[in-house]
Amino acid sequence: MNGILLLDKPLKLSSNAALQKTRRMMGAAKAGHVGSLDPLATGMLPICLGEATKIAGDILSGRKMYEFTVALGTRTSTGDTEGGVVESAPVPELDEARLNGVLAGFLGHQSQIPPMYSALKRDGQPLYKLARAGIEVERAARQIEIFSLRHRSAAGAELNLEVLCSKGTYVRTLAEDIAKALGTVGHVRALRRAYVEPFDHAPMETLESIAEALAAGGRPRILPADAPLQHMPAVALDSSATARILHGQAVMTGDAGTAGRVRLYDAKGAFLGIGESDGAGQVRPKRLFSGER
Secondary structure, eight states: OOEEEEEEEOTTOOHHHHHHHHHHHHTOSSEEESSOOOTTEEEEEEEEEGGGGGGHHHHHTSOEEEEEEEEETEEESSSBTTSOEEEEOOOOOOOHHHHHHHHHTTOEEEEEOOOSSSSOEETTEEHHHHHHTTOOOOOOOEEEEEEEEEEEEEETTEEEEEEEEOTTOOHHHHHHHHHHHTTSOEEEEEEEEEEETTOTTOOOBOHHHHHHHHHTTOOOOOBOTTGGGTTSOEEEOOHHHHHHHHTTOOEEOSOOOOSEEEEEEOTTOOEEEEEEEOSSSEEEEEEEOOSOO
């Protein structure tokens, strides 16, 4: 079973727990999720099944769209509703012009310091475990990019926002920074990942819909493993070239093109994996799928 299942992760379930439930339901020997969502977050969690785990890194590098609610006036120890309130501040009156101006200031490249309540590790220990023990350590800033940031609605001391951002962006930290720029404090009250590129228009499955599909003798929607690789040129190989590629050898395709990574297919159209083209017709294997053909 090789492919990608787009799971709508439910509330209060960790990404790993959601992965293991899905893997057992699907009977997959190997599976991995792409990007973690906090238990208090919902939304798209791509799950790579079988050989598709080999292209997880390509999905991870894609941009993410989040919808989130910022509760202004209180800051918590975790940056969301899981932690206790550690600071309170008055909430100034916000008009649309000021809010839009503040949000515009977050667009583009910037540095962001990861929160202590994160899965990043220090000497093998997740930071959130250190935080729960009352230990705070210095974290190196990470370079992120905010492509779009807009408010969907505002009601009282809450802002409903939408952000399209690069990998590595912590929305909880972004929410705190937005609140600070508005002259107050804040935390994330709700968070949902709307999509991970390139799956912005793809439907998601729930744990319930997976169970229903399997109970009816079918199976949930599983995207082919090459679905997120369509930006790469495709190279079709004959039987001789396929055999050589699968043995780790370079082949001449006779097709000159742009140097870089390419999708490899056999004569029947089966996806073989990712190769590297030199731009002059030679292709070398980089990451191949295993299995009988």
